[in-house]
Amino acid sequence: MSIAKTYLPKEAEEKWYSYWLDNNFFRSVPDEREPYTIVIPPPNVTGVLHMGHMLNNTIQDVLIRRARMKGKNACWVPGTDHASIATEAKVVAMLKERGISKKDLTRPEFLAYAWEWKEKYGGIILEQLKKLGASCDWERTRFTMDEELSEAVIDTFIHLYKKGWIYRGIRMVNWDPQGKTAVSDEEVIRKEVNQKLYYIKYAVSPKSEVLSQESTQDSGLKTQDYLTVATTRPETIMADAAICINPNDERYTHLHGKKAFIPLINREIPVILDEYVTMDFGTGCLKVTPAHDLNDYELGQKHNLPVIDILNDDGTLNEKAQILVGEDRFAARKKIVALLEEAGALDKVEEYKSQVGFSERTNAVIEPKLSMQWFCKMEEMAKPALDYVLNGDIKLIPEKFGNTYRHWMENVRDWNISRQLWWGQQIPAWYLPNGEYIIAKTREEAFEEAKSLQPQISNLKSEDLVQDEDVLDTWFSSWLWPISVFDGFKDPDNADINYYYPTNDLVTAPEILFFWVARMIMAGHEFRGEIPFKNVYLTGIVRDKLGRKMSKSLGNSPDPLDLIEKYGADGVRVGMLLSSPAGNDLMFDESYCEQGRNFYNKLWNAFRLVKGWEVDEKLPNPNQIAIDWFDSRFNEALIEIEDNFAQYRLSEALMVTYKLVWDDFCAWYLEMIKPVYLQPIDKQTYNRTITFFENILKILHPFMPFITEELWHDELFGKRTTMDCCIVAQLPTNGEINSQLLGNVEIVKQIITHIRNIRNSKQISPKEALTLSVKANSGIDYSSYKTIIARLANLSELNLINDKISGASSFLISTDEFYVPLNENIDPLAEAERLQKEKEYLNGFLRSVNAKLSNERFMSNAKPGIIEVELKKKADAEAKLKILEESLSALAS
C-alpha cells in the first residue's frame, strides 16, 4: 500500500481551495433556490487574524457549508472595516517612522498615505481567512469606505439630520489625548489602577463675607484656617471652580458661605453646598472641576459655575492653568505635588485603588473633555429594535443575552458619532462665514442651499464654505453593512438585496452586541422597514487556559497561521469547535487542535483500511446484521446532528459526528466486517461500506472541508466529474431506524466488553480463543449475533444453553446469563462475593423502588407513565435477583 500513514494537510489544502475557487463553488447569484446568507463581521482592514476571528469564521463557514450542502443558495459576503481610529493610529505611527508628522500634512496628503497603507496591508486578513477554508463569495468583497458604501453613510446622515435625529452639542466626551479624538463609552476600557490620593490644603479666605450669624461665631479661628480636599488629580486644581461640601456635614458648618484659595495660584473660589458629596469619602470636601470630570460638570451646571479648561487636546496644560503650561498632564501631576509640598499645602498622600478609563485603541488614559460633537438620537430607533428581539423576530443565541439587550435598549443614550480624525467619512456639514452650517451631500448643493436660505449674503462664494473637519464614527458605516453590501441604499430595489435580505445568521462577539448588532437592527428598521438578520449567534471570548483574554500585549495568543501549519486547517477548525458552546467563553488550548488532528488522521486510516481491500465477487455476505446496524445508527446520528444544528449547538453536533465516526464506524463497524488479513471481502459488504464512507465524508465536510474533499476524489468512490465535489454534495437524508436492532447491538457490545474484561483481569491473551455459553432468559436470539461476537471477542464457539454452568466465569446482562469457561476454574468464594455485592446493590435499589410504590402520595400524585416505569424497574430487579439467588445456591452446592 502506497498511501502515507498520516494525512498531510498542506498540499491538499492548497489544491482544493484553488479548485473550489476555480470552479466558482463559493459564488452565489440569485436564483430560484432558497437563499442562505451571512454577512461577515468585517474585520479591521489593517488587522491580522487572531483567535477570535478563527472561532468566529470557523462557525460561519460551518454554517454556510452546511446550508450549501442542503441545497440552499449559500452566500457569505466578506469584507473589511476601515476602523478609523485603529487605522489612523497605525498610519500615524508608520509616518512617524518615516519622519513625517501628521501635523505637517494636509488632509488630502494624509489620506493619500492612508489609502496607500490600506492597499498594501488591507487584504492580509482576508487572505488569512482563505487558509482557514472560508468559503466566502470573494467577488462580493466590500470595504466600508468603498465609494458606494461611503455614499450610503453620507445619505444616511442627511436622512437622519432631516428627521431631526442628528444634532450638534457640547458634551463631556471621552477624550483620547493620544489619538486626539473623542471615543465612545463602549471604546473605553475601565481598569482598576493603583493610584495615590492627595490631600491638599486650601486656605479659607479670612475676609469671607459674613452671611450668617453662625459663621461669625466661628471666627475665633484665625487667618490660617484651612480646608482639606482629597483628590487623585492634583494637576487639575487650577481648573477648580468651587469646593463642595454636604450641607448635613456637621464638621464643616463653619465653612458655609465662605471662600477658599486654590493653592499655588491663589484664585478665590466659593464653598458650595450639595448633598451629592459623600461625607465619608476623603475629607468630605470635594473640589469641583467642571471641565475635567463628568460629575463635576453636572454639579457645575447646577450651581452655575464657570468651566475652566486647562488642558490642550494632546493632554498638555494650557495657559489657563497659569503654571506648568505645556507640561503633559502626568508630568504636571508629579511637579505640582512637589510644588504643593514646598508650599506646605500638601497634607498627606494615601494609596488608593480606583477605576481609570483607557482608550481601547491607543491605551491612553481617557480624559473627560468638553467639546462640540455630533450626536444621533437613539430613543426612537431603539424602540422597534427592542421589539424585534422581544417578539422573537430576531433570535439571540444563547437567549440569555436578551436580558442584557433589553437593559441596554431601555437605557439607551444618544450616540456621539463624530470623531476628530481624517480617516473615514467626513461629516457633510458646511459652515458659513457667520458660523451657521448647512447639511448637504456636496459643496455645490450646500452652496445652492446657502444662497436660497440666506440671500442677504450676496457675495458668498462656494469656496467660503468650510466643511466640518470631523469624520463619522466607524460604527456609523458598519451599522449599514447588511444593507450596503448589497447596494441597498444606492439601488433599494435591486435583485441582490431583494433576494438576500434579510440575511439569515449573524455570527459575532457579545462585546459588540450593542454598538454593532443593536444598531444594525435599528438601521434595518429605519432604512428597509425590516430586520437585517434572523438569528444572532454570539460567540464567546477566546481565553487562554488561565481564563485570560487572548491578546497581543499579554503574548498569550498563538498565531492562528502557525496552528494551521502545525495541525492543518481541519484540525484547527475542529479544535475551535470542540471547545465552544454558544455564548460561553472558550478556554482555548492547543490540545484541542491536536484532538482535531488525531481525528482526521483516524479518518485517513479508516480510509486506508477500506482502500486496501480486495473484492471477491463470489463470496456471500456474512455481514448483513452489521450493515443494517450501522445504517440505523447512522440515521439515528443524523437526527441528533440536525437537532443540534437547529439549536446552534455546534460543539455538540461535532461531538455526535466525532463519536459516530470514531466509535461506531471505526471501532465497531469496521472491526465487525474487517476480513482476515489478506483475505478478500464480499462485494455487497464492500459496496455498502463505501456508501457509508461517502456519507460520512458528507456529514464531516462542514467541519473538515479539506480532508473530506481530498478523500472524496479518490477512485475508491468511482470516477468523479469536475463539478462532483464534496463541497456541493447533498447531505444524506434521514432513513429508517431499526431501534430493536440498535438495542440488541448495544447488548452485544456489552457482551464483548465483558469478555474483553475477563481477558484483561485474568491476563488471557487476545489470541487465545474462548467459548461462550448463553442462557437467554429474555427473548433475544443471540445466534444471529454469533459472527459478530465471535470475531470481536475471539470466540471459538458460542452455545445457547438452558442450564447454568458451574465453575465458569460469568456475567449478567439484564436477565440473560453468560458463561465463559476457563482453563482454571474460578474461585467460588470470590465469585460468591461478587454475586453477593451485586445482590446487595439490587436489594437496595429494589427497596427504594418499593418505597415509592408503597407511598400513597407518590401513587396519587405521580403521572401514570412514571408509575409504570417504577413497576417495570421493580419487575426487572426482581427477575435479576432471582437469577442471582440461583447462581449463588449453585455455587454453594
Next chain:
RNA sequence: GGGAGUUUAGCUCAGCUGGUUCAGAGCAUCUGCCUUACAAGCAGAGGGUCACUGGUUCGAACCCAGUAACUCCCA
C-alpha cells in the same frame, strides 16, 4: 453603588417540562498491549458531598430563600 450571569469528574462542558439504573461526554489519568488501517493507535479501568445552608415536594443537579467565590455590564 445598581443589574445580569456562572459554580456538576483533574480540565472543558452537557444534563431540555423536577421522575428511565441519573449523576453523563470529550480530553487528561491509570493498567495491559508495537493484535499488519491508525502508538496521532487498540483494549480495559478508576474518578463527582452536582459550591454551601436551609426550604418546597411523594420525589431536587434542576424550583425557592440565604451564604460564599468568580465573571460581565452599568454608574
